[in-house]
Amino acid sequence: MKLSKLFHPLVWIILGGTVFTRIASFMAMPFLAIYLHNEIDATPLQIGLTIGIAPLISTVGGFFGGYLTDRFGRKSVILLTILVWSIVFFGFATAHTIWLFVVLNALNGLCRSFFEPSTQALMIDFTPADKRKRLFSLRYTAINIAAVIGPIIGVYIAQLSSPSIPFILTGAMYIIYAIFLFFVLNRYEMQQQKATTPTKILQTFTILLTNRVLLSFIAGAILINIGYSQFDSTLPQLIELKIEDGAKLYSLLISLNAAVVLLLQLPISILSERFSSRATLLVGILFFAVGLILFGLSNTYPLFIVAMILFTIGEIFAFPTMNVMIDEIAPDTQKATYLGASQFKNLGGFIGPIIGGWLLTHYLDAMYIVIAILVLCGSLFYKAKSGQSTL
Template sequence: MKLSKMFHPLVWIILGGTIFTRIASFMAMPFLAIYLHNEIEASPLQIGLTIGIAPLISTVGGFFGGYLTDRFGRKSVILLTIFIWSIVFFGFATAHAVWFFVLFNALNGLCRSFFEPSTQALMIDFTPADKRKRLFSLRYTAINIAAVIGPIIGVYIAQLSSPSIPFMLTGIMYIVYAVFLFFVLNRYEMQKPKATTQTKILQTFTLLLTNRVLLSFIFGAILINIGYSQFDSTLPQVIELKIEDGTKLYSLLISLNAAVVLLLQLPISIVSERFSSTTTLLVGILFFAIGLLLFGFSNNYTLYIIAMIIFTIGEIFAFPTMNVMIDEIAPDTQKGTYLGAAQFKNLGGFLGPIIGGWLLTHYIDTLFVVIAALVLCSCFFYKSKLKPHA
């Protein structure tokens, strides 16, 4: 079967939109820590709080967003969220105080926590179960295509004009995508919310809390995200301290991260299909930890590049597998709710920058050693094969 015919046209539209919006986001958001440091003169802890507030809000928002998309349908949640999201980026472009950045990044996290479960659930609705692992792999590839292009454009635009312009351009691109989706989604008949999804939100939350498989997944993922969050928070600050003109190196590492994903995603995906999701995730955790340790010892371009490659291999093994796990765990009538509940893993993205910021201030030499140890601790939550909740 040709790849173009493997998925519904709407799935391809959403995947294309993922590339478009992620290019917009990658033009600005990876440089938020550097922007706060250079333009706002924020402290490491203030930067950590600003970066970490988005995943903190998405931790709770993801559950509500996933529940609402099951309860009221995908289209309404997607369209409302993307319009609000565009306003958030205009806010970034015009803010001049740290606390405004905290507020706007909180809204950024809330929007993402509504938009991600909704679009993923929508693609699942139009994709047979036996093709979903390939779907998540393609979606991850789409994100990393954007990650190659976005940072390069962002650095180029910021150097030609003001560092705030990439945020403004991102807001414009999100408005364009919102208008496009408004017309496209009205062309297709969306799946109606099923009677079994008409459960009160408190009952749904209680049900999820009793699902030990889901909880084990979330606790392990929190620790993994503590490690991964250093990529956006402490790593650019450490590079700025160690390397002259660190912004260029960090931009290179972001693009390298995405390029390695594009190069190795398919072969690693083929290999990982021979093993269980748990085994694949454990391999990813090991590579993550090694990459983090190498970041701590790096002091030149070559070492940072090697560390980034190893770190990225861990990412390739781990992140698509985590989405597959949630699909395996979730009942058919509650895909959005479970995808949303899985956003509780983003608590690690909140704690990570704060922990990293504190270590950067007081114990910079052991920062990445401590973080790598925390990531390795996630293995205890995946020591046995996760099975769907009955």
């Protein structure tokens, strides 16, 4: 089968749009902390509050974004979100006070929490169930392609002109994408399955709270994300403590992470299609744990490189599979709601740096062993149940 025929044309358009919008975002957002420090002389505490507000709002907003997507349709939520998002990026370029940046980045997190479930649900609507694991793997590859290209373009543009230009360019790219999607989405008839009697938001929240399979998924995913969050939080600090000129090694590991994802994502995706989602996720958890333990034991370049490869393989197995599992759990009429509710797993990204920072201060030698054990405990929440192939 030709690659172009693997998915519906609209799915390929959304995947291409994922690369386009993520490149735009990666041109600006990785440098927000530097921008705040250099342009408005923000303190480290103010920068931390500004950066941290986005994932916190995104965690809560995911449920509401998913619910509204299922209730009012994919197209309306997607188009409105992109337009608001573009205004947010223009706001970053023109803001001059730290509190306005806090508000803007909160809106940035809210827009992401609306956009992610709606676009993923739209692709699910147009993709047969047996092809969705491949779909989410390709989507993850698209995000990583953007993560490689975007920051390079952002640095180049900022050096040639004003540091605010990447934010303005990002906002403009989002408007272009919104206009493009307006015509594309009107061309295709939406295939979303809606409930005959829409459920009110409080009723939906109650239903989710009583869904033990979903709650088990979120609990396990929080533990996995506690482990993954160490990549950005404690790992660079650990390398600085162990390696002379640690920043150079950490930069190498970031590039290696992206390269391994791009190189191995497709073959691992094809391999994992032969196994259940649960088995695939458990393999990912195992690789995560081994990589974390090896990080803690490493004191040379080669050991850190091997640890990074193992850690990244765990990432490739685990993260796309999480979206597949949510698709398998969710009723056809509540795909976006469940995808949005699954964003509560991002609490691990908030808790992880706190736990890791405390362990780094008091129990350096045992830090990554403890984190690895927490990740392995996540597997306890993914037990096979009668009649279900996922959890």
